[in-house]
Amino acid sequence: MFAIPLAWLQLMRERIRLLVALAGIGFAVILMFVQLGFRDALFESAVRIHLAFEGDVFLVSPQSSSLIAMDSFSRRRLLQAQGVDGVASVTPIYMGFGLWKDPDKQGTRGIFVMGLDPAGQVFPKSMLPNLDPIKLQDVVLFDRDSRDEFGPVATLFARDGTVETELNSRRVKVGGIFALGASFGADGNLVTSDLNFQRIFKRDLSKVDVGLVRLKPGADLAQVLQAIRTEIAKPNQDVMVFSKEEFVAFERKYWQTSTAIGFIFNLGAGIGWVVGTVIVYQILYTDVADHLAEYATLKAMGYRNVYLLSIVFQEAVILSVLGFIPAFFLGIGVYRMTYKATALPIYMTQDRAVFVFVLTMVMCIVSGAIAVRKVQEADPADIF
Amino acid sequence: MQTTRALDPIGLAAEPIIAIDHVNHYFGSGRLRKQVLFDITARIEPGEVVILMGPSGSGKTTLLTLIGALRSTQEGSLKLFQEELYKANNGRLVNLRRSIGYIFQAHNLLNALTSQQNVQMTLDLQPQLGSREKKLRALDMLDAVGLKDWANYYPSQLSGGQKQRVAIARALVGQPKIVLADEPTAALDKKSGREVVEIMRQLAQQQGSAVLLVTHDNRILDVADRILYMEDGYLKEMDRDRGSDMAGAFG
Ligand SMILES: Nc1ncnc2c1ncn2[C@@H]1O[C@H](COP(=O)(O)OP(=O)(O)OP(=O)(O)O)[C@@H](O)[C@H]1O
Numbered sequence: 001m002f003a004i005p006l007a008w009l010q011l012m013r014e015r016i017r018l019l020v021a022l023a024g025i026g027f028a029v030i031l032m033f034v035q036l037g038f039r040d041a042l043f044e045s046a047v048r049i050h051l052a053f054e055g056d057v058f059l060v061s062p063q064s065s066s067l068i069a070m071d072s073f074s075r076r077r078l079l080q081a082q083g084v085d086g087v088a089s090v091t092p093i094y095m096g097f098g099l100w101k102d103p104d105k106q107g108t109r110g111i112f113v114m115g116l117d118p119a120g121q122v123f124p125k126s127m128l129p130n131l132d133p134i135k136l137q138d139v140v141l142f143d144r145d146s147r148d149e150f151g152p153v154a155t156l157f158a159r160d161g162t163v164e165t166e167l168n169s170r171r172v173k174v175g176g177i178f179a180l181g182a183s184f185g186a187d188g189n190l191v192t193s194d195l196n197f198q199r200i201f202k203r204d205l206s207k208v209d210v211g212l213v214r215l216k217p218g219a220d221l222a223q224v225l226q227a228i229r230t231e232i233a234k235p236n237q238d239v240m241v242f243s244k245e246e247f248v249a250f251e252r253k254y255w256q257t258s259t260a261i262g263f264i265f266n267l268g269a270g271i272g273w274v275v276g277t278v279i280v281y282q283i284l285y286t287d288v289a290d291h292l293a294e295y296a297t298l299k300a301m302g303y304r305n306v307y308l309l310s311i312v313f314q315e316a317v318i319l320s321v322l323g324f325i326p327a328f329f330l331g332i333g334v335y336r337m338t339y340k341a342t343a344l345p346i347y348m349t350q351d352r353a354v355f356v357f358v359l360t361m362v363m364c365i366v367s368g369a370i371a372v373r374k375v376q377e378a379d380p381a382d383i384f
Numbered sequence: 385m386q387t388t389r390a391l392d393p394i395g396l397a398a399e400p401i402i403a404i405d406h407v408n409h410y411f412g413s414g415r416l417r418k419q420v421l422f423d424i425t426a427r428i429e430p431g432e433v434v435i436l437m438g439p440s441g442s443g444k445t446t447l448l449t450l451i452g453a454l455r456s457t458q459e460g461s462l463k464l465f466q467e468e469l470y471k472a473n474n475g476r477l478v479n480l481r482r483s484i485g486y487i488f489q490a491h492n493l494l495n496a497l498t499s500q501q502n503v504q505m506t507l508d509l510q511p512q513l514g515s516r517e518k519k520l521r522a523l524d525m526l527d528a529v530g531l532k533d534w535a536n537y538y539p540s541q542l543s544g545g546q547k548q549r550v551a552i553a554r555a556l557v558g559q560p561k562i563v564l565a566d567e568p569t570a571a572l573d574k575k576s577g578r579e580v581v582e583i584m585r586q587l588a589q590q591q592g593s594a595v596l597l598v599t600h601d602n603r604i605l606d607v608a609d610r611i612l613y614m615e616d617g618y619l620k621e622m623d624r625d626r627g628s629d630m631a632g633a634f635g
């Protein structure tokens with residue numbers, strides 16, 4: 001029947017030690033949440049633009065590695081794609097970094113500029129409801145979620161209805177505001193027409209950075225992808241073809257593997273894990289050492305070794321659960337603060353909560369596995 | 385007991401609860417190997433109270449741990465309840481321990497548990513018992529050792545004698561056929577030492593358990609039916625009279 005819950009009672013008996021243990025585990029858990037949260041937020045921010053694109057198939061140059069490091073390809077490929085069965089429309093998108101002058105303090109800073117055909121549909125209406133202003137010469141739309149260093153553009157725009165400043169030393173006017181958000185690669189974003197883009201960057205519009213392809217309703221994505229690949233990409237070897245999902249994955253992979261971001265934050269989370277493991281090990285080891293004579297007595301009474309091992313592991317599991325819960329809520333708080341301070345898309349996700357909980361469990365079980373070796377010393381024949 | 389022994393002076397006819405035959409024991413290995421028990425032969429009958437005396441280092445604890453199935457028997461034969469311990473596997477040894485009540489010099493109670501829970505730890509090894517029954521039996525046992533009102537106290541709140549009485553309750557609550565006690569009074573003052581031994585003997589007698597008690601304390605020799613004497617690893621039976629000569633304390 002119900003046996004005495006020795007593991008629980010033993011932990012509860014040493015309140016101070018328990019609190020120290022929980023604080024240590026909580027610290028490790030929060031560290032893991034923060035590190036992994038930042039990592040994911042940076043990856044997430046890097047694909048925000050991709051996710052916003054209203055396209056089914058994307059063409060980019062094989063030399064491109066990420067939106068902030070694009071090489072261009074010939075617009076002819078895009079026009080060829082227009083002819084493929086199932087394709088409804090194609091839209092070229094031009095991208096580059098321009099030097100933006102803060103209309104208030106006059107400092108300059110690199111801003112990410114996208115040029116697109118005002119008649120084509122690139123972003124959802126909910127994000128860019130009105131593209132009419134950029135049909136005018138030297139008018140741009142400004143991302144209100146850009147970092148503050150670009151100046152109080154949204155505020156000025158709301159007050160005056162327009163803002164004038166310089167982009168690449170060319171006078172431009174802000175004709176509208178939208179919301180997208182800063183990313184690790186781009187501190188701020190502008191959208192303008194392809195023609196304005198040509199004026200500002202002095203670039204040839206026959207060279208495209210991203211080709212956005214929209215399918216006819218009911219067209220089969222896999223088939224169209226296959227057709228564009230075999231008919232256009234294969235023979236010319238100068239363009240890569242992605243589905244939207246693949247395009248997002250391509251960008252993510254760049255940030256994960258070609259930059260130190262993933263490594264740095266994984267390392268940070270790893271350090272949190274190790275610190276937690278050491279703390280839990282210390283606690284469990286001391287606990288076993290303190291109870292060695294008692295454990296030996298239990299063995300002399302006829303308790304099996306597994307019983308004592310299970311006590312240690314039960315303590316490990318109890319510690320991990322009790323340590324995780326408060327740290328989880330603190331983690332949510334830290335995310336909120338970080339979001340307010342950096343505008344990075346950082347928030348608690350179910351996946352990460354589960355992942356960190358599993359890490360915490362493993363942390364406690366690993367420390368338990370090291371600490372149980374001490375239990376073997378509880379030999380009643382040697383102790384008495 | 386006296387009559388039993390009169391009819392069966394060498395203790396062969398009845399089935400002894402502990403039968404030790406030509407047991408040798410060694411510590412260490414290779415050149416450091418040292419023999420600490422030499423050709424030990426002894427029998428203990430059900431319900432007997434036997435005291436084991438002898439100078440420090442003579443091997444008393446070693447013998448007790450062998451009988452308590454805490455060590456493997458190396459040479460000779462050692463039977464508990466007719467079951468051979470020599471070459472018995474560890475699982476068997478652990479099972480046998482459950483029929484033995486062990487009382488140590490230190491009480492070794494679990495600090496995180498109340499008196500009652502400590503006593504109940506023994507009963508948790510008997511899965512057929514319901515939790516209510518375990519609780520009642522633990523309380524009864526605490527009552528028997530005079531600690532009825534201390535059931536919900538933690539060891540840190542008890543005196544040395546009280547703790548040792550809880551340890552006795554813990555050892556006896558499972559109704560073991562053998563009680564092994566290794567200097568249970570060493571850490572106690574004279575009065576509580578005496579009390580503890582009395583309680584132990586009385587309960588063991590009620591339950592029909594045999595008691596093997598190691599002690600240096602001459603003042604408690606009178607509780608014994610028999611006294612064994614160990615010196616340099618050899619065991620001898622001691623005459624009660626010679627024992628009393630030596631102890632000079634009772635008669
Ligand atoms: N684990 C061990 N390893 C090596 N030698 C041991 C070990 N345990 C005991 N001994 C030795 O065996 C001998 C007998 O020890 P034991 O503890 O059985 O004596 P004892 O009669 O119980 O003494 P005491 O009255 O002091 O408790 C001693 O010489 C001791 O040093």
Ligand SMILES: [Mg+2]
Pocket residue numbers: 444445446566
């Ligand atoms: Mg001893």
